[in-house]
Amino acid sequence: MHAGTEQLDGIFQALADPTRRAILTRLGGGPTAVGELAKPFDMALPSFMKHIAALEQSGLIRTAKSGRVRTCTLExxxxxxxxxxxxxxxxxxxxxxxxxxxxxxKDSK
Structure with missing residues (x-):
């Protein structure tokens, strides 16, 4: 197996979900708090956090907590x-x- 293949597998698996792609698109505008990212999605925060966790595990984003606010940033x-x-x-x-x-x-010349 090629070096990085497992990481690419995880990345493409994360990108396969439309919610996660939408999150990445929003993060293209800059670091954003999880609460702000979750607003347009019709799901409970624990369900949304599973998407954040999948993106973070794949390495597409990183998160940092400051007080009670967790902010996501593209990697x-x-x-x-x-x-x-x-x-x-x-x-x-x-x-x-x-x-x-x-x-x-070649043959047509």
Missing amino acids: PSTFALVDGWLNAQRRIWTGRTDRLEAFVT
Whole structure:
């Protein structure tokens, strides 16, 4: 198995949930308190906290508690890991489609 594969598995599993993706989108605007993040979602706070825990376990966010307020922040290094994997996949598939195009157009010249 490739180094980082287990971490990528956890990241993509976390990203598979639309609620978690919405949370990440909101965090794109900057660090936000859990209470503020939870407002638009129609669920009890303990259920919402399971989403926060999944995002934190995957490394997509980090949380910090100050007094009674827990604030969530995006973790850029994890997004860089995903970006690196996606770029590698893009290079592989671009190379394959370039070779296919060359093969298909070779006989038509």
